[in-house]
Amino acid sequence: MKTREAELTRASAPDVSSPEGVLALAEQYVAAARELVTSKKELSIAAPKAGKWDAFCNADGLIDLTAAAKAFTKVTGGTGRTKFMERLRQGDIRFLQVQNPRIPYEVHIKKGRAEVKFVPAGFKMVEQTFLTTKGMDWLADKLGMGDALPAA
Template identity: 35%
Template sequence: MPGTPVGSPFDQIRREDEVGEFWLARDLQPLLGYLRWEDFKNSVERAKQSITNTGQAAHLHASERSEASGTTVRSNYRLTRYGAYLVAMNGDPRKPEVAAAQTYFAVQTRKAELAAEPARPMSELEMAKKYVEALEREERVKAELAIAAPKAGKWDEFLNAEGLCGMTELADLLHTDVRTLTGWMVEVGWFRKQTSRFGGNRNLPRKPLQDSGAFAVKQETKNGFIFPVVYATPAGIDMVVDAWPNRAAA
């Protein structure tokens, strides 16, 4: 059940069970400014990868679950405070809602750390150690943000309002054309070749690359016809830009 509502909207959607406190991803989604579950799910999957990269088990902090929604079944995630914090850290940095979530979970994590500390008076040596630990933690966070910040914004001019890059824009970035770009991506096994009902080629990313958050496929309408349109995320742009020179040199 949700926790007792207090000032912050993140507190209002906080839940508790016999294991402890948690947040549901679908409760967090609107608070982080995401309209589409598919887009927000990419942030959750990136957060799971971040957890794995630290040597921890992702399912302990971001476990996927199925739930009933009317007459259908949909996916959701149970997030610990740490898991929710990393989801915010992996969200769209241009969204003010994401920045608010990052601040909230960072502050709450620190409060929990302080609450867990023993109430007895600390010696001067213990206080000095705590001070040094706090400084070291602050420096690590600053270093991580300094590394992440350039990556977060370096493709901004190629991204649309949803933070995605069309294949035409990606081809322009590489100084090539869409046919050459997507043809190469079929050759290396990232995309699968698919013929449309009108006889044209419509190359689509393979499912693992969509699940990883590198590419997104949206159903769009033009001239009364619905067709899939491929977009690259910033992570997908990084992947293509890194690999493209090797192709060009081959």
């Protein structure tokens, strides 16, 4: 009973045999076209940002420092993980702590730029720093990379 009531109250297609019906159909078409244009604009803005770091992310959406070093090859000249970590300790960036060189400063964790996780290393668990995509964007700005796409 309720289903039938809903079917009857649902707006039916305009009757195109009258000028008013043609006008109503045209208005529906224009509204749908405007919605499509708006959606395409939003997607075109978001698309480059969404996939910028995808090639470097692990299953959790995080980027380890080895992958980050690879992503910034254009700026760092192809340095490996160790040299990249040294660069992250320098005064203009100050991402990794000097006293605990594998861990970022707390401010970067709180701002969502990095996460520290325990990972297996041989027979023990060690702390490892991972960058988030937000952290990669921040680091790209710090390294003067701007909106340039990362090395794939």
